[in-house]
Amino acid sequence: MSEFVKVVLVTGGSSGLGKAICERLAALGHKVYGTGRSPSTNEVLGYNLVAMDVTDSASVQRAVDQILARERRIDVVVNNAGIGIQGPAEDITPEMAQQVMDTNVIGPHRVCRAVLPTMRTQGRGLIINISSIASNFGLPYRSFYSASKAALDRYGEALSIEMKRFGIQVVSIQPGEFKTNIATGRLRPEKISEAHAPGYNKAMEVLGGSLHYSRDPDELARVVAKVIASEHPRTTYIVAQGMQRISVLAKKLLPGRMFQRMVGKHYE
Ligand SMILES: NC(=O)c1ccc[n+]([C@@H]2O[C@H](COP(=O)([O-])OP(=O)(O)OC[C@H]3O[C@@H](n4cnc5c(N)ncnc54)[C@H](OP(=O)(O)O)[C@@H]3O)[C@@H](O)[C@H]2O)c1
Known part of the structure; x- marks a missing residue:
């Protein structure tokens, strides 16, 4: 197998x-x-699909072992599996919150723990965490989604420093x-409390009408391919356009309350 x-x-x-990431990388x-x-298996083109539930350590280990048995190495892991959640923070049960964090x-x-021993032995490896621009701020009515992605980014940052001595790089893509199935699969509270219903319904209307949800996933897949091809990848890549991209910068520059007012107004 060539170096490439x-x-x-x-x-x-x-x-x-x-x-989209699998298809693009397989095509390369x-x-x-x-x-x-x-x-x-009959749905995929050019790549293998193996069974893995990331919430089950044994299932993660089985999938990694299966790949290692065939390939003897794993060069890159893209931690992409994830779920969304929506609802007023007050209505989110601890069980729902736990499911998202899990x-x-x-x-x-779990995936890192399963692959890192092999990557350390190889003396190199790349872990790409698919985060979200939502990691940069608390999105109203998606509190635990933002919280989970912020936690993923801080986890990756710490891991990156720890793993540098083993030649392993960690990258966050936000x-x-x-345009994916994420909205349909989002966890939602069984009941929205009366007090929060007006704010929540309005925000969901704004969210549902967002034009950005028409963007082609291959745009993101191309960035993943670029990161894999890069010898010195950056720590973080933001793959967003327009207001979404500007908000990340605004969060860094504006006073906290001013930024919160701006986000609040967007969803009114
Ligand atoms: N779409 C967006 O606008 C957007 C924006 C920012 C970040 N993201 C992030 O991008 C990633 C992919 O989301 P997507 O938009 O492509 O959503 P999607 O179409 O719903 O795909 C989610 C994927 O995650 C897998 N998955 C969910 N729970 C899993 C579990 N417990 N174990 C293993 N696999 C699991 C699903 O596989 P199965 O159901 O087949 O198991 C599916 O392949 C997520 O981390 C999401 O947070 C998406």
Whole structure:
């Protein structure tokens, strides 16, 4: 296998951004293993789909072992599997919150724990965490989504420093909105309390009408391919346009209350 061809594991390769990443990387000649909780092999083109539930350590280890048995190495991991959540923070049960954190934060950690021993032995490796621009600020009515992605970014930052001595790099990619199934799969409280219903309904209307949700996932996949090809990748890549991109900068520059007013107004 040439130096250029990487063995890549992409969690959540069955749909959306993960599928686009798998397709693009496979088209570039990499050996790609996507995952899904119940993968159906006849849907995929050019890459393998293996079973993995990132909330189940044994399932993660089984999938990694399966890839290692075939390839003897894993060069790149894209921690992409994730779920959304919406609802007024007050209505989100601790159980729902735990499910999101388990999938979006502990899930990538389980995958890292399964692949890092191999990457350390190899003396190199690349871990790409698919975060979100939502990690930069608390989005109203998506509190635990923002919280999970912020936690993922801080986890990745710490891991990156710890792993440098082993030749392992950690990168965060923060997408804005893309056209995938994420909205349909979002966890929602069974009941929205009366007090929060007007604010919540309005915000969901604004969110549902966002034009950015028409963006092609392959745009993000191209950035992943660029990161994999780069010898010295940056720590963070923001893949968003317009207001979404500007808000990340505004958060850094504006006084806190002013920024919160700006976000609040957007969803009114
Ligand atoms: N779309 C956007 O606008 C956007 C923006 C910013 C960040 N992101 C992030 O991008 C990533 C991909 O989301 P998407 O938009 O492509 O959504 P999607 O179309 O709903 O895809 C989610 C993927 O995650 C997998 N998944 C979910 N729970 C899993 C679990 N417990 N174990 C293993 N796999 C699991 C799903 O696989 P199965 O259901 O087949 O198991 C599916 O392949 C997520 O981390 C999301 O937070 C998306």
